[in-house]
Amino acid sequence: MRTFKLTLEYDGSGFNGWQLQSNAKRTVQGELEAVLLKFFKRRVPVIGSGRTDAGVHARGQVAHFRVDTLMSCDEIQRAFNYNLPQDVVVLRVEEESLKFHAQLSAKRKTYSYHVLNRSFASALERERCCFFPRKLNIPLMRKEAREFVGTKDFSSFANVDPSHKGDAVRTLYRLDIKKHGNRIVFWIEADGFLYKMVRNIVGTLLGVGSGRFPAGSALKILQAKDRRAAGVAVVPQGLFLEEVKY
Numbered sequence: 001m002r003t004f005k006l007t008l009e010y011d012g013s014g015f016n017g018w019q020l021q022s023n024a025k026r027t028v029q030g031e032l033e034a035v036l037l038k039f040f041k042r043r044v045p046v047i048g049s050g051r052t053d054a055g056v057h058a059r060g061q062v063a064h065f066r067v068d069t070l071m072s073c074d075e076i077q078r079a080f081n082y083n084l085p086q087d088v089v090v091l092r093v094e095e096e097s098l099k100f101h102a103q104l105s106a107k108r109k110t111y112s113y114h115v116l117n118r119s120f121a122s123a124l125e126r127e128r129c130c131f132f133p134r135k136l137n138i139p140l141m142r143k144e145a146r147e148f149v150g151t152k153d154f155s156s157f158a159n160v161d162p163s164h165k166g167d168a169v170r171t172l173y174r175l176d177i178k179k180h181g182n183r184i185v186f187w188i189e190a191d192g193f194l195y196k197m198v199r200n201i202v203g204t205l206l207g208v209g210s211g212r213f214p215a216g217s218a219l220k221i222l223q224a225k226d227r228r229a230a231g232v233a234v235v236p237q238g239l240f241l242e243e244v245k246y
Helices: 028-040 073-083 138-148 196-209 217-224
Strands: 002-010 057-067 086-095 109-114 151-155 170-182 183-190 237-246
Touching: 002 028, 002 073, 028 057, 028 073, 028 086, 057 217, 073 086, 073 237, 109 196, 138 170, 138 196, 138 217, 196 217
Parallel strands: 057 237
Antiparallel strands: 002 057, 002 086, 109 183, 109 237, 151 170, 170 183
């Protein structure tokens, strides 16, 4: 038995998220397992570093599977990319030890979130950004964002999910806000993320930048440990899983 690590990119627009579902809706995991079924004539589970929701994209998702085969990593990559739909690409295949686990072995993850900040939307970018027409105070947003960096309880930024119960403490190593013309990009790196945590943090910072929340709100919302205190989640289309570190 051998363990193979996959690094993937995908356009989440046409998927109902990462995780295989019983309702026959299209998922990234389902597409990958369909290729393995074709080659190995049995279901081979593909385990991702984490679930991405419907509409969320990835430039560096990581997954693994275990199978008894003589195929090389290059042969497996070619087999995937020849048989996968065009909105999923396997960037790399590497052999790992049997101890490797795409989810449990992960140390850090980096997400980016893209906001189009102008008075009119984009026809071409509508599936890859959040359209936000209100004027934003970027310096204030950056100041408030510093409150999130470090080891904190992020209960205020976690949606309730029965499969994600437990400790809400996470360590954020980075929360940068970059402005490129009318596009604003949030870069967030942490040791792990709660359900919809990134989208809730970005929604809150947009609330600060647009005047919905006053200066000093970030710390107060963190201390509240109450999801109702924070801003609404932004749309999934602007979210990209950029990198998983091991």
